[in-house]
Amino acid sequence: MIKHFSSLSSQPFIAQVPPLLQKVRQQNWKQSLRDQGLGFKLGLLILLSSALPVVGVTYGIVRLAEHNLNMDLQAQIRHSSAEFGEVLRADKESQLTLATGLAQSIHISTIPLNAARQPSQDYQLQEFLAKAKQYKLGFSPSFYFITDAQGRTIAQDIGILVEGKQNSPRLPVVGGTPWQSYYTPVDITPGIDLKRIKVVREALKRERSFSSLEILDASMLEVLKLDRQAFMPLRAQPIAHLSTSQRPFPENTFPVENGRIGMVMMAIVPIHRNGKLQGTVIVGTLLNRNYALIDRLQEKMGISVATLFAYDMRISTNVPYLNDHSRAIATRGAREPMERVLLQRQPFEGTAFIVDQKYHTLYQPLYDHEAEIDQRFAQPIGIYFVGIDEQKVRNMLNQLIAMSVVIGSSIVLGLGVLAFPLAQRLTRPMRRLTHFAEQVGQQEAIPFPIDLKQRHDEIGILAQSLDAMLTRLDETLGIAQASEKQLRHQKTELQATLSTLQRTQTHLIQSEKMSGLGQLVAGIAHEINNPISFIYGNLHYASEYTEQLIKVINAYQQCSHPCNQKKHSKIQGVLEEVEIDFIMADLPNLFRSMQGGTDRIKQIVQSLRTFSRLDESASKVVNLHDGIDSTVVLLAHRLRPNSERHEILIRQHYGDLPRVECYAREINQVFMNVLNNAIDAIDERVEQKGNLVNPWIEIQTQRLEDGWVQVAIRDNGIGMTDEVRSQIFNPFFTTKPVGSGIGMGLATTYQIIVEHHHGEILAESEVGKGSCLTLRLPSRLQGS
Secondary structure, three states: OOEEOOOOOOHHHHOOHHHHHHHHHOOOOHHHHHHOOHHHHHHHHHHHHHHHHHHHHHHHHHHHHHHHHHHHHHHHHHHHHHHHHHHHHHHHHHHHHHHHHHHHHHHHHOOOOOOOOOHHHHHHHHHHHHHHHOOOOOOOOOEEEEEEOOOEEEEEEEEEEOHHHHOOOEOOOOOOOOOOOOEEEEOOOOOOEHHHOHHHHHHHHHOOOEEEEEEEOHHHHHHOOOHHHHOOOOOOOOOOOOOHHHOOOOOOOOOOHHHOOEEEEEEEEEEEEOOEEEEEEEEEEEOOOOOHHHHHHHHHHOOOEEEEEEOOEEEEEOOEOOOOOEEOOOOEOOHHHHHHHHHOOOOEEEEEEEOOEEEEEEEEEEEOOHHHHOHHHOOEEEEEEEEEEOHHHHHHHHHHHHHHHHHHHHHHHHHHHHHHHHHHHHHHHHHHHHHHHHHHHOOOOOOOOHHHHOOOOHHHHHHHHHHHHHHHHHHHHHHHHHHHHHHHHHHHHHHHHHHHHHHHHHHHHHHHHHHHHHHHHHHHHHHHHHHHHHHHHHHHHHHHHHHHHHHHHHHHHHOOOOOOHHHHHHHHHHHHHHOHHHHHHHHHHHHHHHHHHHHHHHHHHHHHHHHHOOOOOOOEEEOHHHHHHHHHHHOHHHHOOOOOOOOOEEEEEOOOOOOEEEOHHHHHHHHHHHHHHHHHHHHHHHHHHOOOOOOEEEEEEEEOHHHEEEEEEEEOOOOOOHHHHOOOOOOOOOOOOOOOOOOOHHHHHHHHHHHHOOOEEEEEEEOOOEEEEEEEEEOOOOOO
16 A cells, blocks of 8 residues: 555644754854863763753654554554445445345246236336335445346336435534435336446346446436436535645546536346346445445444545535535545546545545545456546544644653753763763873873772773783784785685686586587487488489480470371380380379478478577567477477387377467577476386387466466376475486486576576476476566
8 A cells, every 4th residue: 555644743843953953053162162171071961961862752752652643543544444445345245135135036936027028017026126125224225127138127116315315414413313315216217228337238248247336427317317316516615725736636637527427336136047138136326415324434433534436526425514514525535645546546545635624534446347347457436535634633742742842851951950060070080091091102101090990990991901902902913914814815715716616617507508409409400311311312213204204305396297107106105115104193292202301391490490589589479389399390309219119299288378478599498408308208217117108298288367377298207206306406416327418407497487587387296107397487577
C-alpha cells in the first residue's frame, strides 16, 4: 500500500528553535570559547548535557506521543476500511444468495420463461418475487427482475426511496434511530431489454452468475424509473483557498454526467433447464442516497466518517456538508486521492480535505464485474472511504508540548547553578595530566605525577594507563612494521593464486565447449556426408543417361523429312541400344532421389542456423519448439541404431506454448546439453545391462500459470542415485570416464536457466528406470 501519511504537527514547539540558533550564530563566541579552560568548557558541557537530555526527552515524548497517535490513527483507519470492505462483500454475497434461492424456486416450478406462459403463471412469478422480498437482509434491495433467455423482463418488483428520505437528510444523531430504507413501489411495463446493462450481457453470454457493483447511465435509470432517487445534481464546494491537489478534478473528467448516474449492487443468477439457458434472476440495490450501509458502519463498528463514491461523486455519506449538519452527497472528492485510486488503481492513505475539513483518510477502489472476469484489465468505477478528523488529536498534542517545555526549562535552570563550580573541581587532576603530556610531547624528561597513579578513580586509571602506554608504544611500533611487511607479501601471493585459478577455469570451460563443438561438428559432417555420397553416386548414372539421350537426339536430327526406311531403322537401333524406356522410367526417380538428398542437407543447415541463432540479437521472442526440433535434427546421428542398441525413439508431445522471450542461443545450448546427457544415459544402460529393445527420449511441453512454460525431457536410461542427483548441477562434477567430459554441461544449463532467465530446473531419477529433467521459464525476461 502506498502511503501519503501526514504527521500531526508540533509546530508551536519546533518553530522556536531556528530563531534561537540564528541569534547565537550572529555573536562572536567561537574564538572566546576556544580559549577558555577545561573547567569552563566542562561546566558548559554539564549545562548542555543537562539541557540536551531534557530537550531530547521532551522532544522524544512529543514525537513518541505523535508516533503513537499516528499509529493509532493508521490502525484505526485500516481496521475501519477493512470492516467497510467486508460489509460490502457480505452484502454482495447475501444478495447473491437471495437471487440464487429465487432462481432455484423458479427452476423447480417449471414455469416457462418464454412466450408460452399463461397469465396465471405470470401471477405465480410475481408471487415468487413477493416471497423473496420477505427475507430479512442487512439491507433492503431496490429491485427484483425475472428475465427470459434474451434478457427481457417478464416480471419485476421495483421501489425507490420515499421522497422524504431521498433529499439530503440530516446527519445521524449519536444514540438516535438509525436510518432506514423505506421504498415506494414503481410500476413499469414488462419487456424491458436489460441486455443494455453490460453485466447482464456478460451473464447471458457466459451463462454464469455475477455479484458486483455496476454503474447505470441516465437512460437506463429513466427506463427503470430509478432516476428520481439516483439523479443528484453536483453541489457547490468552497475550493478557492485549497491547493490544486486538494481541489476536485475539472468537471467531466469522470463520466458522472452531472450527477445523472447510479451505482447499484447487483446479483445475476442464470436459470437452466435441461442444460439450456431459460432466463435469469436479478436482485439489486440502488446505492444513491441509500444511507443504511453507511449508518450501519458508524453505529456498529465505530467508523467515524464513511463514503461511497460513484467515480469521484459522493452518492452516500455521513460527511457533513459545510456547517449545516446535512450529508455532503453530490459533492466530489479531492484530486490527489481520486487520481491515485481511479487512475492509478492504488489505495490512498493520508491527509485529505473533504468539503473544507481536514481528515486522515483511506480510500479503496471499487470494481465492477470485469474484476471477476480478469482483474488485470478492470478499471475502478468508484471508491469506498473512511476518515477520521485530526483536529482533536492535534489540540491534545499541542497541550502536551506546552507542558513538556515548561517542566524541561525549570530543570535546566536549576542544574545550571551547580554546573560551573563542580566542573572546576573535577578538572584539576586532568589539567596536571595535560601538563605532563605536553612535556612528553616536547621530549622533556620530567617525573611522572606519582600521586595521580595512586588514585583509585578514573583519573588514577588514566594515569596508570598513560604510563603503561608509553612503555608499550615502542614495542607496538615494531610489531606494526613487521605485520605490514608480512601483509604485503601475502597480498602478492593471493593475487598470483587468483590469476592462476582464473586462467585454469577459463581453460576448463573452453575445453568443455570445444569437446561439445567437436561432437556437434562430427555429427553434422556425418549427417551431411550421407546425402552428399548418395548425390555423388547418382551423378555417374545421371551423366550416362544424359549422354545416351543426346545420342538419341542426334539420331533424330540426322533424319530428314520424310524419313526413309533405312534411317528409321537406324533410329530404332539407337533407341534399343540406349534402353530409352528404362531411362525414361529411371531418370525421374534418380532426380527425385538427388532432390531428397539436397532437401536433407538444407534441413540440416536450417536446423544448424536455428540452433546457433547467429543472425539474431542477444534476446528475442522465439518458438521453443523450433529450437527443440533443430537440436533433435543435429543429434540425429547419435539417435540411429548401432551394433549395441536399437534406434532411440524421440517422442514429442508439444503443448500450446506462447512465444518466449529468451536468449535463444543459450536455450538451444541447454536443449543440446540435456538431450546429449539423455543419450549418454541410454548408452550407459546398454553398456551395463545389455541391449535395450525400446530406447526412447520423451520431450513434453506445456503452458503453466502466470505466463510460465515448462519443458520436460525424460529418458529410460541408467538413472541416478539420490547422491548423484544432488550434485549434477555442481561445476566439474561428472560420472563419465576421464576424457569424456569435465562436468560443466549441467552446471552451464543451471546457470542459463536459473541465473540468466530467472527460471527453475528440477531433476527426478530412479536407478535402472531413467531420469526426467524439467525446465521452467517465464515467457518474458525479468525487467522487460
